[in-house]
Amino acid sequence: MGGNCDTQEKFAELQNFIDSIEDKRGALIAVLHRAQQLYGYLSNEVIFYVSEKLVIPSSKIYGVISFYSYFTTKQRGKYVINVCLGTACFVRGAEAIMKEFEKELNIKAGESTKDMKFTLSGLRCIGACGLAPVVMINDKVYGRVEVDQIKKIIEECEKEAE
Amino acid sequence: MNNYRMHLLVCGGTGCTSSDSLKLVDELKESIEKHGISNEVEVVITGCFGFCEKGPILKVYPDDVFYVTVKPEDAEEIVEEHVIKGRQVERLLYVEPNLKVKLEGQKDLPFYKKQIRIALRNCGFINPEDINECLAADGYQALAKCLCEMSKEEVIETVIKSGLRGRGGGGFPTGLKWKYTSNNASDVKYIICNADEGDPGAFMDRSILEGDPHSVLEAMAIAGYAIGAEHGYIYIRAEYPLAIHRLEIAITQARELGLLGIDILGTGFNFDVELRYGAGAFVCGEETALIHSIEGARGEPSTKPPFPAQCGVWDKPTCVNNVETLANIPPIFLRGADWFRTIGTEKSPGTKVFALAGKVNNVGLVEVPMGTTLREVIYDIGGGIKNNKEFKAVQTGGPSGGCITKENLDIPIDYESLNSIGSMMGSGGMIVMDEDNCMVNIAKYYLEFTKEESCGKCTPCRVGNKRLLEILDKITQGNGTEQDLADLVELGEIIKDTSLCGLGQTAPNPVLSTLHYFYDEYLAHVREKKCPAAVCESLLSYIILPEKCVGCTACAKVCPVPCILGEVKKTHVIDQSKCIKCGACYNTCKFSAIAKR
Numbered sequence: 001m002g003g004n005c006d007t008q009e010k011f012a013e014l015q016n017f018i019d020s021i022e023d024k025r026g027a028l029i030a031v032l033h034r035a036q037q038l039y040g041y042l043s044n045e046v047i048f049y050v051s052e053k054l055v056i057p058s059s060k061i062y063g064v065i066s067f068y069s070y071f072t073t074k075q076r077g078k079y080v081i082n083v084c085l086g087t088a089c090f091v092r093g094a095e096a097i098m099k100e101f102e103k104e105l106n107i108k109a110g111e112s113t114k115d116m117k118f119t120l121s122g123l124r125c126i127g128a129c130g131l132a133p134v135v136m137i138n139d140k141v142y143g144r145v146e147v148d149q150i151k152k153i154i155e156e157c158e159k160e161a162e
Numbered sequence: 163m164n165n166y167r168m169h170l171l172v173c174g175g176t177g178c179t180s181s182d183s184l185k186l187v188d189e190l191k192e193s194i195e196k197h198g199i200s201n202e203v204e205v206v207i208t209g210c211f212g213f214c215e216k217g218p219i220l221k222v223y224p225d226d227v228f229y230v231t232v233k234p235e236d237a238e239e240i241v242e243e244h245v246i247k248g249r250q251v252e253r254l255l256y257v258e259p260n261l262k263v264k265l266e267g268q269k270d271l272p273f274y275k276k277q278i279r280i281a282l283r284n285c286g287f288i289n290p291e292d293i294n295e296c297l298a299a300d301g302y303q304a305l306a307k308c309l310c311e312m313s314k315e316e317v318i319e320t321v322i323k324s325g326l327r328g329r330g331g332g333g334f335p336t337g338l339k340w341k342y343t344s345n346n347a348s349d350v351k352y353i354i355c356n357a358d359e360g361d362p363g364a365f366m367d368r369s370i371l372e373g374d375p376h377s378v379l380e381a382m383a384i385a386g387y388a389i390g391a392e393h394g395y396i397y398i399r400a401e402y403p404l405a406i407h408r409l410e411i412a413i414t415q416a417r418e419l420g421l422l423g424i425d426i427l428g429t430g431f432n433f434d435v436e437l438r439y440g441a442g443a444f445v446c447g448e449e450t451a452l453i454h455s456i457e458g459a460r461g462e463p464s465t466k467p468p469f470p471a472q473c474g475v476w477d478k479p480t481c482v483n484n485v486e487t488l489a490n491i492p493p494i495f496l497r498g499a500d501w502f503r504t505i506g507t508e509k510s511p512g513t514k515v516f517a518l519a520g521k522v523n524n525v526g527l528v529e530v531p532m533g534t535t536l537r538e539v540i541y542d543i544g545g546g547i548k549n550n551k552e553f554k555a556v557q558t559g560g561p562s563g564g565c566i567t568k569e570n571l572d573i574p575i576d577y578e579s580l581n582s583i584g585s586m587m588g589s590g591g592m593i594v595m596d597e598d599n600c601m602v603n604i605a606k607y608y609l610e611f612t613k614e615e616s617c618g619k620c621t622p623c624r625v626g627n628k629r630l631l632e633i634l635d636k637i638t639q640g641n642g643t644e645q646d647l648a649d650l651v652e653l654g655e656i657i658k659d660t661s662l663c664g665l666g667q668t669a670p671n672p673v674l675s676t677l678h679y680f681y682d683e684y685l686a687h688v689r690e691k692k693c694p695a696a697v698c699e700s701l702l703s704y705i706i707l708p709e710k711c712v713g714c715t716a717c718a719k720v721c722p723v724p725c726i727l728g729e730v731k732k733t734h735v736i737d738q739s740k741c742i743k744c745g746a747c748y749n750t751c752k753f754s755a756i757a758k759r
Contacts, residue, residue, distance in 0.1 A: 127365030130214025
């Protein structure tokens with residue numbers, strides 16, 4: 001990374017966002033949200049940039065990032081598969097759904113496939129409990145998912161990716 | 163403004179939009195356009211109706227005809243038949259499962275009969291993205307009344323008199339919280355709306371914000387006036403994009419009409435609201451942790467006192483109220499504290515919203531008067547247990563709560579009664595479990611959650627809960643002893659007594675309550691090494707039922723070991739000494755001939 005115009009553009013956008021905040025007290029979390037939205041994850045480069053702009057030590061920023069599960073310092077795949085592990089989904093079989101995804105993709109929850117096509121992770125309740133068990137892939141919600149549909153769901157994504 | 167003869171109200175909550183309700187809206191609009199009746203009929207996207215099980219929901223107003231599981235392709239028929247010809251589309255009506263009769267009106271549905279909707283009054287009725295619809299439903303009238311006719315003291319007194327208690331779980335009297343914050347003199351004070359709904363399986367706050375965001379803004383302004391705050395924060399989970407979107411719209415519209423901002427309604431009162439996003443940390447629902455998170459730091463709790471009412475955000479007096487609590491405020495001022503007290507029980511007036519989920523027929527949001535029994539909620543409103551299975555337990559209070567068994571189903575719900583049976587009100591998650599759920603596994607699930615979410619600041623919570631989880635893990639693996647059960651209780655009590663904040667102080671509850679009510683099930687795990695519900699994999703074995711096996715060989719083909727023996731068209735057998743319990747055969751068999759024991 002670094003130096004290419006795409007990155008420069010994003011830094012400019014992040015700069016604009018930071019500038020637009022009048023009261024910078026307590027703005028760190030909002031800035032990190034915006035940064036993650038722009039880059040997909042929070043690299044060291046981004047952390048140092050934010051550190052400089054908000055005048056907060058990078059160690060402190062890292063402390064905040066590692067505290068909140070929403071923030072990630074690892075690059076994520078094109079399709080982020082979030083299996084809802086909220087209680088409603090859990091009692092309706094979310095564990096088996098997660099296991100099947102792990103088996104089909106041959107990765108564990110929290111990991112990405114080598115080709116960076118898929119990232120598998122768990123999620124705490126998106127509130128669509130009527131549709132439990134629920135799987136969210138990027139922004140699309142799959143409701144009442146059954147174990148034998150999972151292969152098809154993955155194939156669907158793969159087809160779309162091509 | 164157009165005067166429409168008919169409104170089609172379509173649910174735009176997270177549940178229904180996940181099943182294509184917005185596409186349904188597009189199709190309806192297109193069809194209405196095509197038939198040239200756009201000036202007679204309007205399609206409105208509303209907040210959640212609560213009946214999520216049967217979503218997407220479409221209600222025809224004013225006919226009060228309630229259609230369920232409506233698909234985009236049903237749009238044309240609804241417009242042609244119902245809207246134009248006045249004939250109901252019978253196949254989309256709700257069918258009462260016991261009586262097998264079709265019910266047309268919302269009020270006829272057993273799901274709604276016992277409900278009283280105060281906090282959810284506008285959800286499923288108004289378009290949350292249009293402030294005019296909110297104003298037409300008495301929005302901001304309570305604020306006007308407070309600012310123009312009442313002193314600060316009278317406002318606080320009214321809330322105290324109503325008996326409203328915090329709906330986020332603690333049940334602390336809201337009026338007193340306001341009074342304490344008001345009593346602390348300071349040039350700057352803050353009011354915070356806690357919308358960090360972290361209990362997995364609870365979605366009432368999200369639905370209120372999605373369906374009626376203005377009621378929360380209005381209540382915050384009233385609270386601001388009462389305690390002397392000009393600034394409000396709404397701390398909301400980043401996982402709720404739709405609620406955030408609607409709040410942003412609501413704040414902008416309220417500012418445009420001068421209902422937020424400088425000199426509200428010409429009374430000289432200034433108040434504005436800012437959104438702050440959570441980032442996935444359950445502990446931030448605790449008010450001191452939440453305050454640290456608003457300040458942009460790690461959301462770790464701190465010791466109380468000092469309470470936020472004395473020293474909160476930026477060390478200024480701060481009042482933190484939950485979404486549902488705030489949504490109750492405007493009706494209290496419009497209809498009076500005495501009216502509010504007529505609903506619910508003596509000590510817990512008003513209603514409570516529950517997110518009814520799990521193994522129950524009608525999953526959804528339910529608002530009932532305090533004092534309603536669990537049986538009424540689960541059987542009369544929830545329609546009983548799915549697939550006619552046996553009821554086992556209902557879990558309330560999420561990761562901080564406990565399980566309630568059949569014997570206690572007739573207890574009237576309020577803060578005290580739930581505490582007395584080892585559970586708690588919590589934010590209102592209500593998860594129903596049936597005979598197929600293993601209570602040890604459920605306790606383990608909650609402990610995994612709290613272990614993950616423990617912030618790590620105090621030792622009992624950080625280390626103690628991890629030890630609890632390890633013991634539970636050992637038990638579900640078949641390596642537990644009776645001493646482990648005694649250790650769970652002892653350790654659990656210590657964690658409760660010594661943790662710093664509410665998270666640690668309640669984390670062992672799911673374990674202690676399941677141990678109390680389902681001791682036999684724990685014993686079966688440690689003594690007989692059996693899981694009675696056939697959930698814990700290490701403790702169960704797969705067997706082939708000879709009377710059902712047709713000898714199709716499908717199971718033998720998928721078995722990875724392989725340990726399934728048998729010839730074509732003859733009964734197969736699993737060699738238990740080799741079986742690795744992967745469950746592949748169980749999932750493959752089309753004849754239900756493989757059982758878990």
